[in-house]
Amino acid sequence: MKDFFKNVLATVLGMFLFSAICFGFMMMSIIGMIAASDTETKLKDNSVLTINLSGVINEKASTDYLGFLSGDAVENSGLNDILMAIKKAKNNDEIKGIYIEAGPLGAGFSTLQEIRNALADFKKSGKWIVAYGDTYSQGSYYVASVANHIYLNPEGQVDWHGLASQPYYIKDLAAKFGVKYQVAKVGTFKSATETYTETKMSDANRLQVSLYLNGLWANVCKAVSESRKISIPTLNTYADEYQLFATPQSLIKKRLIDKLLYADQVKGEVKKLLGIDADESINQVGISAMCNVVEDVNSDDGIIAIYYAEGEIVQMAPGGMLNNSTNIVSKNICRNLEDLKNDDDIKAVVLRINSPGGDAYASDQIWHQVTELRKKKPVVVSMGDYAASGGYYMSCGANWIVAQPNTLTGSIGIFGVFPDLSGLVTEKLGVKFDEVKTNANSAFGNIAARPFNAAEMAMLQGYVNRGYATFLNRVSQGRKMSVENIDKIAQGRVWLGTDALKIKLIDQLGGIKEAVEKAAQLAKVKNYAVEEYPTTEKWQDQIFNNIVPRGTLDDQLRLALGAAYEPFMLIRNINQREAIQARLPMDLNIR
Template identity: 40%
Template structure:
């Protein structure tokens, strides 16, 4: 027995030592890969090259800080996406790059909001002014990718491919039936007739008010979508509407007949066409460079030498994701992190103006107010312009409303000025389903306010309603002050109602339509600077810091997605509901899904 334990102990020690050695080796390899990746500062582009752009990953506001992107090792290349900042910079650079002869839009799924697609689309339209070509090809055209591809000189589809053109559909998942079965009551306190974020918890279908607002903004988005395609393809907008409404496009041949595409070709035929266009010999391989590699050859701050050496700076502060307290990360807005960034640029004398890039459905009303305060303080000392992305609604609009001016895309989702709070009543779940009961002692009438094991009393509900009312009053007052309107007027267009950017301009919530470059130009003009360099805030977290925090989360997410399948969306919605129960929320009506 003694000998047995000796062998077991030796085995355990051996495993531990081997594990340590393996970890050290892996760490060394990763460090070497990072150092190697970091040393690749420039990428050579061969003459007569084609810039290949394929959007198969979600498009974030900024390119993730991942030096191993494109290097396959232990799955650490998980995020190969290129941020909107670098996509736009690459298209702008390619316009004057003598080695780039054109752009090839390859098979893409456009996992992005419509305003993001609009930014890229406009950049391609500007690129074409150089006289260079843009060619698009896909086996499957989603409606989002076709909207982008429609600006191309030639649009091709695989002869056996799929062309989706059937109109927009906005869908909401309602959870009330499931909550009833579980014995859970969602106790709602809200302000705003249209503040429909709570509806999935208390209804089984859309309210009349919500149906009206969704019909309005969805119609606005669709009208703009058809207008864009109409201009690019030279097809009457009403005709396009009828094509979609009558499902006229069922096969690639239909798309060709209706002049939605220019030809039916296989990939090899497209590559031969690109060779001719770029001036390459038909016997040679096509000279091309992928967007990710091309991006490595420049930074988002590239301008001409005069501007790069300028002491004048325009700061772009990225606020992307749901709003909450704390630090947050590159995909969520932490009030502390964004506030620090705004304070830093406010106190930096070299920064002459600020662009706040907002892409957020909102979140905690308290955290939104914290950021709003920093925007107000910044406005007192230097110009601050808001550029809205796909969504800048509810809390996302709250943090924007104090700026000198607000610029949005026509298809930005904004507004949703309203407040709500959710407190679950789990009494039936505990008592009837689980057989669990609770009892206790308290020193005051409201000592257990917020207890989820029982329903609210009328007095408690009144207290919470007063708190939400107070938050809504603060919200509308902040918007009225920032937008130079009366509070009564803001209340009339508020009530939680959602608007598109195009609609928001008409009612005064947005100053004008445009993209992030328009916002930067506006900030520079207001600061009276002609030459400047761009600086981005907040600083992105290091790759190793992200990696240490992401591995466990990613593994858990992968398991859940595998087990739940299509039901993972419901899980995420329930998870979001529990997060919204912590504090009053200034948040968009759940996630707007447009198909």
């Protein structure tokens, strides 16, 4: 027996030592990774910045330490890093050009426009841009079309088909579970509720989607037309023909691309532009390395802060293994904006918003904090792909609003969607309810027992009406327009950035660069540094607060359900979203 306990003790001790050694190696790997990412980059002469235009582009870059440790690192491209790298490449004499590797790209057209504009500005320096891809998605081609030379694999494809919006409707799906929805809303164009109660678009929603979709496509065609010297009618003809299945040789005749080359042959073309021999190596610099190139910045006048707010607006971050999406958490952003207000080194704040909206109460809390911040220093909003409904709510208190022509904004309206689970609970599951109450509305709110009656729906509609009136007043104060005039352009209607400028919902067309310049002007500073907020999540928090690797189950579910994923998650999260919302339709599904 004594030997048995000795063996058990030795085994336990061995396992402990093994775990300690593994943990030590893990810590060394993380420290090495952090050190490498913070190392200053020393550029060689005749270098080329390489940009990988594929995957998903988030507003702000992040480091996936869990993925690094598991060998399954997620590529988290950040618009902020891409723009910084292009700007530094333009101003650095060691960089002679940019090489774009194009592929399937997941990003909104405002984000793509931001990158494209930065590349166009880079070309003003007299430097060149070369793009190459095995397959160009429509989004990556839109960006790559600004290049001096566009090359395609001899067996490759270019997707050029126009735009379509295919919103989904879950009324019949919910009915299979015994679930129905009751709605209170304000706004003729507030179509988010249709997802739950209809099986097709209303006439009002079809009108607004048609207008902003055609406006968006017109902006894309105009840009490609100017770069490729192809008329807009011709580009529309190409879209009608669906270029994805066109022969690669025909794409040259159509001037969509310049030459068919394999990847190794493209290197030869780049070497010619660099003026080096065929056997010499190309000095390539990635986005992260380019961002680590140190520039001399005179910041005597202080700091302009860029605060990134991306995702659905919520009061608290949702929990659960399947909730890995980015959110704008009102409590967090309010606390952070208060810190920026009290930091005397920060002279102005650019609030970068990319959000379809969300919880109405949370949006109002952020609006309040923006107005408090504005009392002490200038606040300029820079809108991304979306800054609509709740996203516009939190914007309207700023001194100045900047949006891209391709931004979707407005959608000033409030709605409430209330699930009626009585069919599921009482009929399908067989649960029965009885009742004793002291007052007329003591049992109000039990969605599992019965639907709301007419009197209860009237109370809810009154609450939503008050929320809409508050929203209109917030916008009226911020935009210095009458409530009556705001109401005429509100009603839940979504506006493209170019149209939003005409009706004074925004002040200027442009991107982050223009927003920072305006913030500096309002703060009356010339020599300033730019700092980004909120700070990146510490590696300790990411590892110890996320027991399940990010996105693992969510990604598997996406693959398994395909197009049914979004409707399924909408049903699954039926009680996790606050009832009163200020947001766009659930999924515009523009492709």
